[in-house]
Amino acid sequence: MTQNLGGILLIRMTSLGDIILTLPAIRAIRQHFPLHRVTMLTSLEYIDLVSEIPYLDEIITLDRRGKEPAETIRVVRQLRQKKFDLVIDLHGKFRTRLLSGLSGGRQRIGSRRDIYPPNTHAIDDHFQLLSTIGIQANDKSLEFYVTEANQCFAQELLNEKLLLGDQVKVGIFPGARWDYKCWPADRFAEVADRIGKQYNAAILLFGGPAEADLVSQVRDSMQADPILFDTNLQIGQLAALISFCDQFVSNDTGPTHIAVALGIPTIVLFGATNHLKFGPLDPMHTVIRHGNSLDRSKGNDMMRLITTDEVWKIAEGKLNSLDK
Template identity: 30%
Template structure:
């Protein structure tokens, strides 16, 4: 493979295929920045699922977001074919696939995009014009660097691993309004709690401990406590709020992702499981404490100088299982409220 494959003069219209999860998308922001700096004159479009698109809505490195309407026009067996036809009309010169599934390569292939770059995972080498070998060493590094390795494979230099997330003035104004509506007093510290996480319960610290932690931080830091979460987390947020003695603002399932990003930016500290919102907090430079158990704190830790990881190393962790195979989640059970609270208080 020629390492000068991506000559600026060859690429006028470029497609980036985003990853499908919020946290992964945030960790691709250094790669998106590097692509823009390598092609300053190109028109760059980014293809993303609807729930991920807000991550890039205010990005200065993307000219257009194309929504993969997985539950609409592009749903079902024929959906990817319809999407490929939609992309073909845009006459892209090249596609960089940050999403690793074979579907991403198949859609780019069917769209007739002449230059297609991505890792050679998921048996998709034949669908890519420039497959980049994904080695064991690459899989072992932090995911911000992992995505940059795709670009290095075709001669695009990395431009640092710092995360970048543009929240936008509209979301910032809305976040201010939400906190005012909920009675969070101006000038008072705001502590965010994020008790949810996708990929199963093994990633989630215990709700009752989040409740005890919220009460403690409200008392010791004179802080307003805000609970975060998506639409599926309303019951969880309500459960934790109901266990707390201190006043609490439960926003789980009550904000858009853009609003949640702006609210996290306003937090003085954020306590979270390994999750998409953890990476949002890291990207907007909010001091955070992340509780890790079943997942790998080397590859998916918050990439931030103001973050602290709390975990208890035991023999079976990280197991990368969505549900604890032993049934007792000992890796999480050994993480005490005291340790997490001290980590937050130390940050502040």
Template identity: 25%
Template sequence: MPSEPQAPRILVIRRRYLGDLVLLGSVFRNLRLNEPAAHITLLSERAFAPIGKLHLDVDQVKVIPKSIGEWLKFWSWMRKVGFTQVLDFDNTDKTAIITRLTGAAVRVTYDRETNPFRHRWIYTGSAKVSNDFYTSQHITETYLKLLESVGVPVTSREIRLVPREQDLQVVKKYTRGMGPKILLHPGSRSHFRIWPIERFAAVCDYLQDELNAQVFIVAGPGELSIAKEIQQKAEGHVVLIIEHFPIAQFAALISKFDLFLCHDSGPMHIAAGVGVPVVALFGSQNAEIWKPVGEGHTILQTELPCTCLPDMPIPCVKSDSYRNYCVRKLTVEEVSAALHRKLSA
């Protein structure tokens, strides 16, 4: 009697960042729909690995090793698992080596027009991505293109993060109260992309005075001083949540709010992933690629290309979205009006 075929064992490699790992959700969903019995493992850097545990279609999350001892254990573990497929979303020197060491029969990555294809010989297949395609589509479409190279049909574009019950219990004490609740995250990976503090404070006052909303501020590592300044400049009562939450609890916290105000950031994608409407302030970055996924979100962005602002402490670099001040072209009135529309819908 022939033996039952083994379920696929799939390794998905994506090292970083928060938003990127959130947006892999539609990849996991389609892998699961195509092979319900598959065992799906996400491999990422330690700082971002907790996001993987909020994707219900991911069975296991592993961390990229650092020390020699960790590498030896990791290699032994990979060989025992016996991966059948590897989807390498990074194609770096390190991820190419990991891909080869798995011994998987199917090993795929990208062949992007503007990026060098590293270690082509390691891979059994690739997804060609032109620059026109990459810059005109949401990043999730580029992610899903890699599925074509392993014959997985794309039947869903759903991205859903599911906070764990224990994390929801931890954060519920921070969100008590009546009326609509808005969570403000004023941070960004680039200080060029941060909207002025006094404008955030003015919007907080508008939300409370005109819309009877409760405003809470949350800050990530290194962002607490910004949050404190906003609280101090606001005339109304703004709740500053000073606790530093692990990623899973942070996602749970966001899920308890009616609206999330932020910059283009990883937390923006987490909010969209847990189903909370977003009002996001964009600078010059390509919003078509990086906008939050799903319905009910609002993107505010000045007309591009924008002109550099004079008299800034560090001159802007017009061609670099991480080093220009385009987000400062947005006015308090524009942001307040967008929030009003969302809360009145």
């Protein structure tokens, strides 16, 4: 495709981890079309994340919280006013295909989950889509953008909690959007206690808005006292706190992708989701998974196959390699 283009619309509505995995494609699009206006359509709940992507010129949000169909009509009208020359649907669901079709874009391409090989990485899937319009992308590295304001917020909060600057800090995020992705709370607690005792480490215990009870379960199962944080942190605030960690241990969930993108050595616990498609590519991170089933009904059983000893062994190896 030549550069005879005006505005470009990218569509990726959700979710946190999936949006992060689109960043290599977004970067490649900007590099291929450096002079064109690039707009992204996403869900309002992710504006905190998307607004910091430096490759975008404009963001259009759709509020999915019970405002249909008026909200969709509003967004479609806004899209059509822009008269996009190219629309790239990086999501590939019925809703996003519909929005792409209604956008009025002159040329439209979109992801098709049913045609991608099952074990190719999501980043490669996006690159394959871009290749259909002549964009040859190779850089699979992830990025995350922590603002100065969020960095200051995190530093002040850590100072309030009396965390020493040179103390080892290990982040634990025991939750996930779906229960079948979650490792048992008592096992997170056991690993956290072993790390804390062996390395005099501060355990930073995080959770999402719906995970206060789960965070409490981990805390109550621990012998030592972890450092607790508000479960209603904004995405940018959470990312800033994670950036201070020396290691991160979590399930396959959005904050895990944040840690990976920030370059924090991460241990990711996978069950009935495909680590080959969604897991970290950089060898500094480690995936633990037993079995190959993608049957969600088997997810909890698969997660229970992961032992505390194997997680501890990997955590110990990573922490021993720190230049402290």
